Amino acid sequence: MSELAELPKNSTATAASTPAPRPGRPRGDGPALWQGLLPVITGVAGFVLAILLLRGTGWAQAGAVLAAFVLVYIGLANLGRHRFGPSFDLTMWLCLIWVVVLVGAAILAPLLPLGEHEDIAATIGNPVMARPDPLSVYPLGTNNLGLDLLARLIYGARASLVVSVGAVLIGMVIGGAIGIAAGYFRKATDTVAGILSNSLLAVPPLILLIALATVLEPSLRNIAFALSLLALPSMIRMARASTLSFSQREFVTAGRAMGASNLRLMARELLPNVLLPLASYAMVIVSVLIVAEASLSFLGLGIQAPDPSWGNMIAEGEGGAFEQHPHIVLVPGIVLFLTVYSFNVLGEKARKRFDSRQAKL
Amino acid sequence: MAIGKLVRRLAELIAVLIVVSFGTFMLVSLMDADPAVTILGEGHSEEEYAAVRADLGLDDSLVVRYGSWLGAALTGDLGSSVVPPYSDVMERIAAALPVSVELAVLGMGMALLLSIPLAMWSAYHAGGRVDRIVSAGTFGVLSVPSFLAGLVIIMVFANQLGWFPRAEWVRLSESVGGNLYHAFLPALTIALAETAMFTRILRNDLITTLREDFILSARAKGMGTVHILFSDALRPSSFSLMTLLGIGLGRLIGSTVIVEYLFALPGMGSLVIGAANTGDFTMVQGAVLIIAVIYVVTNALIDVSYGYLDPRIRRAHV
Numbered sequence: 001m002s003e004l005a006e007l008p009k010n011s012t013a014t015a016a017s018t019p020a021p022r023p024g025r026p027r028g029d030g031p032a033l034w035q036g037l038l039p040v041i042t043g044v045a046g047f048v049l050a051i052l053l054l055r056g057t058g059w060a061q062a063g064a065v066l067a068a069f070v071l072v073y074i075g076l077a078n079l080g081r082h083r084f085g086p087s088f089d090l091t092m093w094l095c096l097i098w099v100v101v102l103v104g105a106a107i108l109a110p111l112l113p114l115g116e117h118e119d120i121a122a123t124i125g126n127p128v129m130a131r132p133d134p135l136s137v138y139p140l141g142t143n144n145l146g147l148d149l150l151a152r153l154i155y156g157a158r159a160s161l162v163v164s165v166g167a168v169l170i171g172m173v174i175g176g177a178i179g180i181a182a183g184y185f186r187k188a189t190d191t192v193a194g195i196l197s198n199s200l201l202a203v204p205p206l207i208l209l210i211a212l213a214t215v216l217e218p219s220l221r222n223i224a225f226a227l228s229l230l231a232l233p234s235m236i237r238m239a240r241a242s243t244l245s246f247s248q249r250e251f252v253t254a255g256r257a258m259g260a261s262n263l264r265l266m267a268r269e270l271l272p273n274v275l276l277p278l279a280s281y282a283m284v285i286v287s288v289l290i291v292a293e294a295s296l297s298f299l300g301l302g303i304q305a306p307d308p309s310w311g312n313m314i315a316e317g318e319g320g321a322f323e324q325h326p327h328i329v330l331v332p333g334i335v336l337f338l339t340v341y342s343f344n345v346l347g348e349k350a351r352k353r354f355d356s357r358q359a360k361l
Numbered sequence: 362m363a364i365g366k367l368v369r370r371l372a373e374l375i376a377v378l379i380v381v382s383f384g385t386f387m388l389v390s391l392m393d394a395d396p397a398v399t400i401l402g403e404g405h406s407e408e409e410y411a412a413v414r415a416d417l418g419l420d421d422s423l424v425v426r427y428g429s430w431l432g433a434a435l436t437g438d439l440g441s442s443v444v445p446p447y448s449d450v451m452e453r454i455a456a457a458l459p460v461s462v463e464l465a466v467l468g469m470g471m472a473l474l475l476s477i478p479l480a481m482w483s484a485y486h487a488g489g490r491v492d493r494i495v496s497a498g499t500f501g502v503l504s505v506p507s508f509l510a511g512l513v514i515i516m517v518f519a520n521q522l523g524w525f526p527r528a529e530w531v532r533l534s535e536s537v538g539g540n541l542y543h544a545f546l547p548a549l550t551i552a553l554a555e556t557a558m559f560t561r562i563l564r565n566d567l568i569t570t571l572r573e574d575f576i577l578s579a580r581a582k583g584m585g586t587v588h589i590l591f592s593d594a595l596r597p598s599s600f601s602l603m604t605l606l607g608i609g610l611g612r613l614i615g616s617t618v619i620v621e622y623l624f625a626l627p628g629m630g631s632l633v634i635g636a637a638n639t640g641d642f643t644m645v646q647g648a649v650l651i652i653a654v655i656y657v658v659t660n661a662l663i664d665v666s667y668g669y670l671d672p673r674i675r676r677a678h679v
Contacts, residue, residue: 195373199380202657206615207633207649211385214637214645215392291506295619298508299634314509322512323520333509341504 030086031078039075043068051134058131092349095342102339106157115148117155118306129325141327143316145306149331152308156332157339159220159309164289166224168282171231176278179239180266184247193240197233205230205292213301223302227289231282238281242274280354283347287340294336310336367665374661381653382434385646386427392642400443439647444639450647453632458651460530460628465617467544468551469606475552476559481590483560484567495564499557507616511550511623518546530626547620554616555609562605566598573597607663610656 050064073090080088105112115138116126126146130138140149182193203211212226246252247270255269296302297311305312310332317329397413421429433440439450483492502510518525525546532540570576571594579593618630625631629648636644 195376195380198373198377199384201611202377202381203384203649203653204611204614204656206618207652210618210633210637211388211645211649212391214640214642215388287504294506295508295615299619299622299637301634301637311508314512317512322516326516329509329512329516333512336509337505340506341501344500344504 030081033079033082036075036077036079036082039071040079041075043071043073043075046071055133092345095345098338098342099346102157103161105154106161109154109158112154114151114154115142117147117151117308129321129328131325132327132331140331143313143328144321147306147308149313149327152313153310153332153335156308156310156313157335159303159307160290160293160339163220163224163227163293163303164286167227167289168231168285170224170228171235171285172278172282174228175232175235176239176271176274179236179241180243180270180274182236183240183243184262184266184270190240193236197236200229200233205288206295209292209296210299210301213296218302218304220303223293223296227292230289230292231285234281234285235278238278239274242277243270246270246273276354277351280347280350283343283350285347287343287347290336290340290343370661370665374657377657378654381657382431382650383427385649385653386430388646388649389642434647434650439650440643442636442641442644444641450644453644454629454647454651457627457629457632460626461614461617461621461630463540464544464547464551464620464626464628465613467541467548468555468617469613471548471552472555472559475556476563477595479556479560480563480567481595483564484571485586485590487564487568492564495560499560502553502557505553507550507554508619508623510553511547511620514546514550515623547624547626550620550623551613551616555613558605558609559602562601563598566601567594570594570598603663603666607660610659614652614656 046068047065050061050068054061054064073094077088077090080090080093127138127142128146129144130136130142132139132141132149138148138150140153142148143152178193178196182190200208208229209226212222212229216222216226252265252269255265260268293302293309294311294314297309298315300312300315302311303309305316313332314329314336317325322329397410400413401409437451439454441447441449442453479495483495486492526543530543567590576589576593579589584593617628618633620626621628621630622634629652633645633648635641636648
């Protein structure tokens with residue numbers, strides 16, 4: 001501890017006499033190289049050993065793999081701080097990688113060498129409820145119909161992401177337009193937009209979804225439409241608030257003095273400024289919508305089996321299956337958690353950086 | 362002045378309620394299927410379907426139908442269910458609502474009980490080890506959907522350890538102890554996400570409050586830390602929390618619905634989900650309307666109560 005406290009002092013003292021250190025290089029106050037490499041190497045070795053030696057032990061293997069991941073995480077965090085300085089945020093990078101891998105896998109799903117994800121007829125000879133084993137043909141196990149969980153996860157990610165991202169985009173376009181108009185024109189437009197968004201907020205999100213699911217066919221298009229109603233009110237409020245803070249600024253006044261029309265002022269002056277906070281907020285909303293879709297599918301009102309979705313995969317564990325075969329719930333559950341967590345972390349970062357209102361407070 | 366603001370708020374409230382009730386009423390028109398077919402089932406003659414449609418008033422104009430529906434709803438008549446056993450919607454809701462309200466209140470109470478000490482410890486030792494663990498932990502908990510948390514809680518506490526029952530409910534009127542015992546796990550599931558949210562908000566506000574001069578003067582007078590935290594710092598730090606209670610109410614209702622489904626409890630959630638699965642749109646309409654009214658009115662009350670809690674707001678806005 002005392003060594004750590006001493007180090008920065010030394011480095012500043014020497015910095016005065018010697019030429020300035022190369023930019024981007026650590027000043028010797030981060031962890032040493034071995035503090036990063038050692039955990040990473042032991043972690044990777046532990047992971048390989050756990051996969052090879054603890055095959056078929058279930059919880060013991062899962063525990064060993066988890067411990068190996070923790071070691072690798074600690075090592076990577078130290079390596080990052082060693083290389084990029086103390087502000088290195090490993091969690092954010094891991095979240096970014098997770099989202100990129102997930103989106104990539106979802107887009108490329110038909111091209112990947114995956115097992116069967118929905119055709120029950122093709123899996124008659126397959127093992128049922130196989131435990132996850134990375135060395136077998138079913139790396140994450142199979143469900144009660146012998147369908148491959150990894151394939152179902154990736155096709156489920158497809159459905160989840162298409163629906164949630166589509167809903168956010170619809171919400172952004174419509175909500176953004178209404179919000180900018182409300183913030184720009186104020187008066188009656190503002191009141192109407194306020195009542196509209198308050199009315200949408202007046203029904204709790206899940207209740208609204210269930211109500212819509214009662215009357216609509218559970219197709220991807222309808223689910224995206226229902227979810228976009230959840231995104232709409234916050235998008236309206238966000239766009240309105242940003243517009244309010246920009247509409248009194250000089251560049252808008254200047255535009256108006258030059259004779260620009262209302263439409264032009266909104267589209268060319270306000271929209272570019274409102275878009276960035278809106279887009280960063282969209283990241284947080286995506287995670288909310290992913291949870292909403294999963295909840296709906298879990299309740300049997302969203303995407304219908306045999307089409308995979310994370311929600312209906314988790315629902316397969318209900319009624320005793322979870323107890324005997326925990327992986328039925330845990331595999332999609334962990335993926336859902338990691339995805340929501342990643343979007344939350346990234347959204348939070350983006351919001352801190354781009355939300356002008358936060359910066360002013 | 363104060364009256365003017367109140368009237369404005371009330372007018373807004375009524376406008377919102379009208380829009381919501383109209384939206385709820387319009388749900389049926391979104392339906393792809395013919396309501397008459399839903400009610401009678403397939404294979405009836407065209408005349409029978411037409412009779413049902415006329416009976417539902419589907420031949421009248423929209424405004425007339427909305428007017429009569431709203432009029433009936435205002436007198437407490439929400440119609441009867443369109444699927445067997447055609448029970449009265451209001452009766453079913455009246456039986457289910459207390460269960461949901463109790464669960465929500467218990468969950469909220471549990472969350473407050475857990476989050477206030479957690480937030481205080483974190484704020485007092487801001488930047489310390491516990492604070493960092495609490496911060497990371499609450500952020501993680503917020504990323505766990507309530508149905509997932511509920512499933513894991515059921516597996517651990519009800520199935521593996523066998524400490525608590527599942528899928529049973531004892532009414533409060535039958536036995537208070539039994540009721541609380543049966544409500545514990547569902548309330549815990551609801552409380553998880555709420556605790557995380559409350560802790561984060563309260564911690565941030567407490568850190569700001571603890572920097573104020575009156576805290577310093579209390580300390581200078583020789584007050585103990587616990588005394589300062591509870592009687593000096595808590596109240597001025599609780600306003601964001603109050604706002605959150607209003608905003609978070611929607612999430613709370615959502616997780617109550619999920620939890621009722623998971624634990625098979627006879628509340629509004631089970632009622633709505635069951636009705637949604639059978640296409641029982643009058644039941645869903647009635648439940649949505651009641652929930653929305655409760656939600657909107659509660660939020661309005663919280664809004665108005667600010668002024669009474671914080672004299673500064675009273676002076677600034679009224």
